[in-house]
Amino acid sequence: MSELNTQRGGFASLRTRFPKYGQGLDGPLLIWILLFPSLLLLCGIIFYPVINTVLLSFQSLNLSEPSANKWVGLDNYGRVLTNEVYGFWPAVWFSILFSATSTLIAFVIGFAMALVLNQKLRFQLVWRGLALTPWVIPYVVVAYLFFYMFNSQYGIINSILTGINIFGWRPFPEPLGWFGGNGNLAVFATIFAAIWNKFPFFSLMLLAGLQTVPQELLDAATVDGAGVWGRFRHITVPTLRNIIMITTTLQIIWSLNEFAIIWAMTNGGPGTATNNMVVHIYRTGFIEQRLSTAATMSTIWLLMLLAFTYFYIRIMEGKSEV
Amino acid sequence: MSENQANQSGQPGDSLVRPGVEREKRAEPDVPQEFEFTPRKAFRWKRVVVYLLLFGLLIYAFFPTFWLLSTSFKPQLEAFQNPPTWWPRNPTTYSYGILPQDQQGFVTYFKNSLIIGVCTTLLTLLAATPGGYVLSRFRFRGARALILVILATQMFPYVTILISLYTLFRQLNLLNSYPALILSFTTFSLPFSIWMMKGFCDTVPTDMEDAGRVDGLSRLGVLRVIVIPLIGPGITAVGFFAFINAWNELLYALTLTSSPDMRTVPAGFVLTYIGEFQDRWPDMMAASVIVSLPIVVFFTVFQRQLVSGLTAGAVKG
The missing domain is CATH 1.20.5 (Single alpha-helices involved in coiled-coils or other helix-helix interfaces)
Known part of the structure; x- marks a missing residue:
């Protein structure tokens, strides 16, 4: 221990003899050269467009008649936030429902999978490979695959459901019309597909985390009489606290901006049942061509996400300070 | 004694x-x-x-x-049977065989996706590797502010960026072009990639670099000889992240292209298979298998580096 410390001290003193900032290419110039590509891209294709979008939200641009564009102040905001015709709030609620439910369930399944895969098993690598593939299957493929499986006439899911027969009790005597009706089933189907696609992300990250849980601590707890649940609750979960916070937060934010799975499965339908914010903005701006209305919605959505981001940053910073 | x-x-x-x-x-x-x-x-x-x-x-x-x-592997009709057959009763590779003939534009989409995916990955790596390294190693005025801004950027909804990118690229006559797609695909990989790279560099001890400096290497020399090999797994992970994002991306691809020649795989799937080829499930599934293969193979081969790169910051923190 003490040896390690003196070694570190030694390097620290070397560092003062060779200071970080030299001249020219050894100093600040190098920093800025290395940062230049990132800064250029961040400014050019992220900040500039975002500012432009905010400006668009104060105009009345409609792609079908771009010449009639004029400044309208806060008009768009008033209308979007208060007028039901714009369907802003239902889209917000569906986004939150979709993101929260799919993240929570994917987390539980992913964690269970990670715990099981962390055991010493035969053919461990094979199981891992099989279990984690859903994560790398492209979203559009996931969407169409589930769209096919949920098909009301020849889908495998209806076939399994109508086949359930427990001593004469058949919970689903009729095939379900997943993508019709009032849309509740479509909501379920999209969330179901998203969960399947996302749980391996949690498995992968938590599995890596589980391998850092100190085995001596688990053994000591066993000797002290802790059961499986006790060890899980008092040792495993606290060790993984950071990684749990980070993965769930990331996944919540990614899911709040989900587009591909929902659009490819339902186009936001039936009606507007599976319209999340991104699908809604895409429909408004690029299908109905009311670009300024879409810009307004996306500016409000940006502000909402930034509020959420505030907590996210605090979590991430907390991590890097440890 | x-x-x-x-x-x-x-x-x-x-x-x-x-x-x-x-x-x-x-x-x-x-x-x-x-x-x-x-x-x-x-x-x-x-x-x-x-x-x-x-x-x-x-x-x-x-x-x-x-x-x-x-x-x-099912013939067209068998895919519509109710109840469905679990194993193909008359297995056929017909659906795979027709892919190279490019009837549905599959080859074009695949080629576009590959070109755009590789370019996006390279562009992201070119920016994120030095950027993440600098943010991890140097303390300079504005470093903390820059880190916070990058973290916040990562939360920007892509659709907010898209609306202006669309008008911008339309003005520049860049709709339906590779540069437009590559630049826009980079927007959502870049912030997280910089962050991942920074996290990975944080876990690499500075001892070797210090030793290199003592041996008389310049900062640039240290970067080339010592740092790049050390952060290899981080580069692999970031590259994979950027590529999988580009391979998956649908929203930008739908909006920024209108001609079938420029469609990527996801956009091509949405616009072709559900429209004209709505009822050809086996064809669609065969194409899906081929589209998923590159990523599955890549993932299997590089799984170790990927996990260590992805989790470097998160796990060890």
Whole structure:
């Protein structure tokens, strides 16, 4: 221990003899050269467009008649936030429902999978490979695959459901019309597909985390009489606290901006049942061509996400300070 | 000298220690029995539960993929049977065979996706590798502000960026072009990639770099000779992240292209298979298998580096 410390001290003193900032290419110039590509891209294709979008939200641009564009102040905001015709709030609620439910369930399944895969098993690598593939299957493929499986006439899911027969009790005597009706089933189907696609992300990250849980601590707890649940609750979960916070937060934010799975499965339908914010903005701006209305919605959505981001940053910073 | 003294002083106490040792020895047969018996019983029981759970979870994880593969080998009509057949009754590779003929534009889409994916990955790496490294190693004025801004950027909804990118690229006459797609695909990989790279560099000890400096290398020399090889796994992980994002991206691809020649795979799927080829499930599934293969193979080969790169910051923090 003490040896390690003196070694570190030694390097620290070397560092003062060779200071970080030299001249020219050894100093600040190098920093800025290395940062230049990132800064250029961040400014050019992220900040500039975002500012432009905010400006668009104060105009009345409609792609079908771009010449009639004029400044309208806060008009768009008033209308979007208060007028039901714009369907802003239902889209917000569906986004939150979709993101929260799919993240929570994917987390539980992913964690269970990670715990099981962390055991010493035969053919461990094979199981891992099989279990984690859903994560790398492209979203559009996931969407169409589930769209096919949920098909009301020849889908495998209806076939399994109508086949359930427990001593004469058949919970689903009729095939379900997943993508019709009032849309509740479509909501379920999209969330179901998203969960399947996302749980391996949690498995992968938590599995890596589980391998850092100190085995001596688990053994000591066993000797002290802790059961499986006790060890899980008092040792495993606290060790993984950071990684749990980070993965769930990331996944919540990614899911709040989900587009591909929902659009490819339902186009936001039936009606507007599976319209999340991104699908809604895409429909408004690029299908109905009311670009300024879409810009307004996306500016409000940006502000909402930034509020959420505030907590996210605090979590991430907390991590890097440890 | 001091050791001898300790031994000498310890000698008189030897007889006092002995009874304790003997007690331990006597207790030995009991203790292991108790300890061996309980864990072994729990062990077997646990094993059964673990394998049952694994079995259930694997069915859940793998069934849709199985269905994808199974359907891709079915003849057209069999895909519409109710009840569906689990294994193709008359397996055929017809759906794979027609892919190279490019009837549905599959080859074009695949080529576009590949070009755009590789370019996006390179562009992201070119920016994120030095950027993340600098943010991890140097403390300079504005570094913290820049890190916060990058973290916040990562939360920007892509659709907010898209609306202006669309008008911008339209003004520049860049709609339906590779540069437009590559630049826009980079927007959502870049912030997280910089962050990942920074996290990875944070876990690489600076000792080697310091040693390199002592040996007279310039900062640039240190970067080339020492840093790049050390952060290899981080580069792999970031590259994979950027590529999978580009391969998956649908929203930008739908909006920024209108001609079929420029469509990427996801956009091509949405606009072709559901429109004109709505009822050709086996063809669609065969194309899906081919589209998924590059990423699955890449993922399997580089899994170790990927995980270490992805989790470097998160796990070790």
